[in-house]
Amino acid sequence: MRWAASAFFCTLLGISAQAQAQATDRVLAEELFRQGQELMKQERYAEACPKLAESQRLDPGTGTLLNLAVCHEHEGKLATAWTEYSQVVTLARRDNRPDRVEYAEKRIAAIEPRLPRLTVTLSPGSDVPGLVVRLDDAELGRPALGVALPIDPGTHELTATAPGKQPFRTTIHIEPGLSRGSVTVPALLDAPAEAEAREAGAEAGANPSTSTLEPVPTTASPRGNAQRIVGLSMGGLGVVGIGIGAAFGFSAISKFNESNRAGCEGRVCDPDAAKIRNDARAAGNVSTIAFAAGAGLLGAGAILYFTAPKASVEDHGFAVTGLTVGPTSLGLRAVW
Structure with missing residues (x-):
């Protein structure tokens, strides 16, 4: 019977914790949204955008996403704003909100001619098995290579890794305004045998042997x-x-x-x-x-x-x- 009571308690705890977390998230999302709007009225976009982004993460909504896109557009992050406006179009059509669809489409049309773009290509011999190319935190799949991708102004990091190869890493700076950039991933050099041996040793050290401890008997308590x-x-x-x-x-x-x-x-x-x-x-x-x-x-x-x-x-x-x-x-x- 004790296992059944334990399962009952755990189930109730899980349900209550989930409901409490959802209610707390909505309250916090509402407050962050209000703060973000006030900061936008003061044209303090660098402070407003993170608050709106967190509000959208906690309690996703088309209205919050639209405000976030407007904020990022004013902040100069045109590629991020363009992506968010595109998401608003899809969601607003689902919600039957033609006013939001119309507004977002107008902003997309206004932003697209001004979007900075970056093209990432592979040099001959660089496409080895297990190759992973990342732009900042986003992995670029093969279909994205060779395509002029929208990108926000600022500093970005491009990396390429593959098993048994030395990683390639470079920093790219995108100027504000209409700009076009390109970068080519070179053929990766073989990793030194010593480095591979160190990695093997590290993996072995990460899996130490374990021992079994005998349970310690306890005495009954009168309480x-x-x-x-x-x-x-x-x-x-x-x-x-x-x-x-x-x-x-x-x-x-x-x-x-x-x-x-x-x-x-x-x-x-x-x-x-x-x-x-x-x-x-x-x-x-x-x-x-x-x-x-x-x-x-x-x-x-x-x-x-x-x-x-x-x-x-x-x-x-x-x-x-x-x-x-x-x-x-x-x-x-x-x-x-």
């Missing part, structure tokens, strides 16, 4: 029963906390949808709809707190229960627990 009672009580209170979090979470979602029907468009709301949206955020915050408290209690209860020593006939421990629930808090009291 095992009491610890298990507290663990079960805390686990039960954790389930209650998660239930409260779920209730407020459903309320937040309902109010969020109601605010959309009342006039919110993405993150922009009229006064009446903004009040409903604020109520949704408040419910979401309570949900996050309740989920966090419930998950903490559930996890602590599981640890106490499954780490309790075997009970003995001399065990007279007991525990009394209670739960207090406030608008934004959960409390636990316990007596041994």
Whole structure:
């Protein structure tokens, strides 16, 4: 039975942790989006773009992606903006947002003639088995070689590696404005035999032998029963906390949808709809707190229960627990 209880606790912990993480991500994404917009109004694009990018990573949305593309365009990163505008066109068509499709297509048409481009080619004899060519952190597949690729102005690093070969590395500087550049990957030199031997030795050292340790016997504790009672009580209170979090979470979602029907468009709301949206955020915050408290209690209860020593006939421990629930808090009291 203990393995079944363990599986139950772990499942609840996984569900609650995932729900809590998602709610936290949405709240943080909303705040980062607002900060990014304010910085864009002040034309502080170098500060605004990372905030919008993180908001998009936490809670992807076409509106955030469109703002990020505009920010990168103003920052001078035309290739990045061009890619993001192209993504907006695809997503906005899926969402039936012709206004966003039209705006993004206009920006693409305006950017394309000004895009800096770089062409990477292979010299004869350089295309050896296992060759990997990277531009910054992106791997260039064979179809991308020989193609004038859009690239942001600034400094970039091109590398080429292959098994048994010395790596090739070069730095490329792309000037702002319309520019065309090219770089050719030369045939890679053979790696010295000494270097290969050192690599083999390093790999051998990375896989040391292991030994088996015999388990150390432990003695039973007279407080095992009491610890298990507290663990079960805390686990039960954790389930209650998660239930409260779920209730407020459903309320937040309902109010969020109601605010959309009342006039919110993405993150922009009229006064009446903004009040409903604020109520949704408040419910979401309570949900996050309740989920966090419930998950903490559930996890602590599981640890106490499954780490309790075997009970003995001399065990007279007991525990009394209670739960207090406030608008934004959960409390636990316990007596041994």
